[in-house]
Amino acid sequence: MPRFSLILPCFKVQGFLRECLDSVLDQSFRDIEVVAxxxxxxxxxxxxxxxxxxxxDRLRVLHLEENAGLGRARNAGMPLATGDYLFFLDSDDTLTPGALRAMADRLAEAGDPDVLVFDYARTYWWGGTRRNALARVLAEAGEGTFTAAERPEILDLxxxxxxxxxxxxxxxxxxFAFPPGYYEDTPWTFPVMFSAERIATLDRICLNYRQRRQGNILSTTSRKHFDVHAQYERVFAFLDGRPELARWRPFLHTKMGEHCLDILSKPDRLPPSDKAEFFRLTAEMFRAHRPEGAEIPAELRVLASGxxxxxxxxLRRRSGRAGRELERRARQAGGRAAGRLRGIGTAVRSRRPLETDLVVYSAFSHRGVLGDPAAIHRAAREIAPHLRGVWVVRDEETAALLPPDTEHVLLGSAAYRRVTERAAFFVNNVNWPGTLAKRPGSVHIHTHQGTPLKYMGVDLLGRPGARHGLDVPQMLRRAxxxxxxxVAGRYAERVxxxxxPCHFTSVPSGSPRNDVLVNAGAEEGRRVRERLGVPEGHTVVLYAPTRREYRRGGLVERVDPARLAADLGAGHTLVVRLHPSLATGPARGMGLSELHRRGVLVDATDEPHVEDLMLASDLLITDYSALMFxxxxxxxxxxxxxxxxxxxEASRGAYFDITEEAPGHVSRSYRExxxxxxxxxxxxxxxxxxxxAFRARYCEYEDGRAAERxxxxxxxxxxxxGREPAGVPGARAVTAGRDLLASS
Incomplete structure (x- = not known):
């Protein structure tokens, strides 16, 4: 008996079917049967x-003599299924690599629950990918099993x-069986979830849910959307026959009203001439099934009264839209007036002298006290405590994570405008917003985010794919x-x-964030290992891949982290850190979070200080990340x-061939x-x-005293x-020559 029986109904999907079948039959987990x-x-x-x-021979095909529709096609496949678990896969969707293995492992861990709920990502016809917005519900459910009554938020998915x-x-x-008609999932999923005594979750993207440009049956204008009423009637009848599930009637009643009004609000669902009838039938059903004493949400009261x-x-919808439009116009008018007042205030404040002891910091688009700016700030507090350091952060959530006693302002706030209009010094590792005007006499120190291998700035002009979404001329105006x-060395200076090509002075200072790497002893690494849960004596392998410009979204899975962790074997811990630009996308859900939960590896993508991970590791495996420098x-x-x-190299561009000037051995296949x-x-x-040789070539200014310098x-x-300060912007600025190293 196979572990999974995948039931695959097929109708007019010849353009997508091969991709779907390949995604199933090429899975590493082989104990399956497919009933197509x-x-x-x-x-x-x-x-x-x-x-x-x-x-x-794992695929069996059933040819129906006449079209039955999606629900009844699934029903036709069920009697042929012999697996422990049924999986109803739509034939234009695809499984992600390793999905069935992850499901099998989770089912075994949970002791064969009645239902396993997993995550998915929407994949759009234009190439975009978006993870399920409620993925956190799966993670918060924990490792055990539960009923829907114990965790009703599972029904929000x-x-x-x-x-x-x-x-x-x-x-x-x-x-359980599927009825005919549209919305056939409704009388299956609600009864199943209400009845299941043991539900488990898998916080992993196992399926790519294809969003077609055209052809989605539920986006078709048709009277078949009236089927939704009959489908909910079936669910109410199911509850009528099971008094032990009566507690779900208020929930179902509300869900039905919301679902039907959502269909009515969509412009592409119902012919305009049929909308009044649809509303009438919805209201009649809503009143007929209203539980005694149930409180009606405000947005559904229009259905409750005859x-x-x-x-x-x-009229209510038009009034709501009109009210929102009036509010929008009022905000715009108020915004214009406030903008004029701010402009007057800015003009007045711009005539005041700069505060020569005020330094404004930001890092990674206002994400916190991080990187080179953080190292400079720490050094300034020790060497020059009279300097007032103020951090710009993007929101209150970020502010709550700042170290104690960190003065900060929120981006765009009145306090932000005050400090940026008066500060003498600005320190950042990305460009400041274009709205920030540079006052004469203020000094902007740009730290960058590392030594570059890949093309940057104007060099991207010859790489249209790599600069997609980037306004290079605007970048230069900000620079x-x-x-x-x-800069960390003469190579970085040239790059x-x-x-x-702007009017700045290159400072051969080294990278302040790297002082900790040059100066740290073994104790720092041990502390980080303990925090990450690395067993004593393990060899720690840090895997840090970068993003790819030749793939929309930037994610290309060049190495299977589960396989790498297994091949490393006992006595090793694999620590994975994705590129920051992939941290909030679907990449984490493609198995990394689940592998972390199961202890297969450590997902350290959210670690704020990558220097800690480097100190804790014994080996770095990367591809083209600046982390190698x-x-x-x-x-x-x-x-x-x-x-x-x-x-x-062809898509992004690189300043040198890393395979010829590598800081270690190079592999050109996973086998190598x-x-x-x-x-x-x-x-x-x-x-x-x-x-x-690599360190001597690219890291020549890194001596552990960059922040102090x-x-x-x-x-x-x-x-x-032996040198006098040169006349450069800022009363305290000096000429930065390579002999600066000798002055330390």
Whole structure:
């Protein structure tokens, strides 16, 4: 008996069916059967199914003689299913790699629950991907099992059949089946979820839910949307036959009203001539099934009274829209008036002298006390406590995470405008907003975010794919405000001056954030390991891939982290850190969060200080991330996994060939990577030689005193021995020459 029976109804999906079947049959988990139901499809879907069935005996095809519709096609496949769990997959959707293995592992861990609910991502016809907005519900459910009554928020998720798998014995015992018509998932999912005694969740994206440009049956204008009333009547009848589930009637009553009004509000669902009838039938059903004493939500009261008809409903909606429009116009008018007042205030304040002891900091688009600006701020508090440091943060949530005694302002607030209009110094690792005007005499110190391998600034003009969404001329106009550009070596100096042809002075200071790497002892690494839960004595491997410009969204899974963790074997801990731009997208849900929960690896993407992860690790595996330039300072092994180097170089552009000037061994396939790790070659003498040469070539100014150097020379204006301060913007600014290193 297979673990999963996937039931796959097919109708007019020949353009998507091969991709769907490949995503199922190529899964690493093989203990499955697929029951494909050709619902008398008029296109080539049936022939495609037969072709696949001829070469894979796990696929069985049932050809229906007449079109039955989605629900009844699923019913036709159920008697042929023999697996422990039923999975109803739509034939234009796809499984993500490793999805079935993750499901099987979670089912075993949960002791074979009645229902397992997993996550999905919407994939759009234009290439975009968006994770389920309520994914947190799955994570918050924990590792055990529960009923819907114990965690009713599980019913806030999209109530469809395909984001769950169902224990076949539970389905057969409950007699669950699909009715004909539209909205056939409704009388399946609600009864199933109400009845299930043991529900488990899997916080992992297991399915890509295709959003077609056209062809979505529920987005078609048709009277078939009236089927929703009959489907809810079936659910109410189900509750009538099960008094033990009567507690769900108020919930279902509200859900039905919300669902029907949502259909009515959509412009592409019902013919205009049918909307009044649809409203009338909805209101009649709403009143007929109203539980005694139930409180009616305000937005549904239009359905509760017979005095209100469709005309009253339309009037209320128009009034609501008109009210919102009036509010919008009022806000605009108020905003214009406030803008004029702010302009007057700015003009007055701009005539006041700069506060020469005020330094404004920001990092990573106002995400907190991080990176080079944070290191400079720490050094300034020790060396020059009279300097007032103020951080710009994006919102109150970010502000709540700041270290104690950190003075801050919210972006765009009145306090933000006051400090940015008066500050003498600005320190940032990205560009300040375009609305921030640079006052004469103020000094802007730009720290960057690392030594670049990939093209930046004007060099992106020849890479249209890489600069998608970037306004390079606007970037340069903002960079025109820079007075000083901090560099880690002569290579970085050449790159930044080429990429940003602006009037700044390159400062051979080193990277302040890297001082901790140069100066730290073993104790710092041990503390981080303990916090991450790394067992004593383990070899820690940090895997830090970068994003790809040749793929929309930036995510390309070049290495399967579960396989890498397994191949590393006992005595090793794999720590994964995704590129920050992928941290809030679907990448985390593609298995990383679940692997972290199960202890297979450590997902450290949310760790705010990447320096901590570097200190805690024994080996870095990366591809083309700038992290390699920093990690080289630790004199620990680095492996470059460059299996798509030519594609990356062609799409993004690079200043040198990392496969020829690597800081360690290079793998060009996963097989080579596995051999490097298993053989121990990753830490041989050749690896040490490559690392030393790389460090000398690209990290020549990194001596562990960069933050102090920036504070003393750029903020305090202390002259370098034998040299007089030059006349550059800012009363305390000095000329930054390479002999600055000798002054420390």
């Amino acid at each position: 139901v050709d619902d008398c499809s008029p296109d080539g879907s049936g022939a495609i199914l037969d072709e696949y069935a001829a070469r894979d 999209l109530m469809v059949v395909w984001n769950k798998v169902y224990r076949r014995e539970f389905v057969e015992r409950g007699g 005095a209100f008809g469709y005309s009253a409903y339309r 025109d405000r820079w007075d000083h550009s901090l 930044w001056e080429r990429a940003y 920093d990690y080289a300072l630790l004199d620990r092994p680095i492996v470059i996994h460059a299996d798509d180097w030519r594609a990356y 990577l596995a051999w490097l790790l298993a053989s121990g070659a990753w830490r041989d003498e050749e690896a040490a030689r490559l690392r030393s 920036v504070v003393r020379t750029l903020l305090l204006g202390e002259p370098m021995p």
